[in-house]
Amino acid sequence: KAGVTQTPRYLIKTRGQQVTLSCSPISGHRSVSWYQQTPGQGLQFLFEYFSETQRNKGNFPGRFSGRQFSNSRSEMNVSTLELGDSALYLCASSLATGQVNFNQPQHFGDGTRLSIL
């Protein structure tokens, strides 16, 4: 079974631009979560999607948004990029269905490294 696939692997943008990152979950996984990883803040939860609906959201500004398609693929978008948005963005998928899923671990992709100049 193929793992979580994230594209592109690397992106370079300038301040003020916007960017879209893509994530294809493991086949059969309907829950997709996004995380931001930086040296200073570590791994921080952005949001989680299930059945095309955002179920959970972290403490990030509205410039960070996402969506999920009917095939469970997900995209996240960051508008009006700032230097501080430079980070590794990780996507994770799981077999989680309901709101409480103690037995469904998350499987991570390799991430998209976003650099803002």
Add this chain to the structure above:
Amino acid sequence: AQRVTQPEKLLSVFKGAPVELKCNYSYSGSPELFWYVQYSRQRLQLLLRHISRESIKGFTADLNKGETSFHLKKPFAQEEDSAMYYCALSRGAQKLVFGQGTRLTINP
């Protein structure tokens, strides 16, 4: 607020020595605790979770609710254990709160 603390950013031990990576958490409910590991040039992957109460690659972790800890232990370290280890907490939803991570180096 939920918080996970890994007090050691770096930990270095010799091969064959015992290893203990510390993890403390703050959460008022019944959390689910995990250890994730990232080996060099590999993706983040689940090592173990407290509900499974299993040993993976010789590692074990016991949830101590009184001390709010979930320390990761291995009696005899191996060189292939060198990696970045993250403790994480979840309260049932698919939202993980991670610690800052501990880089473990096993010296030959």
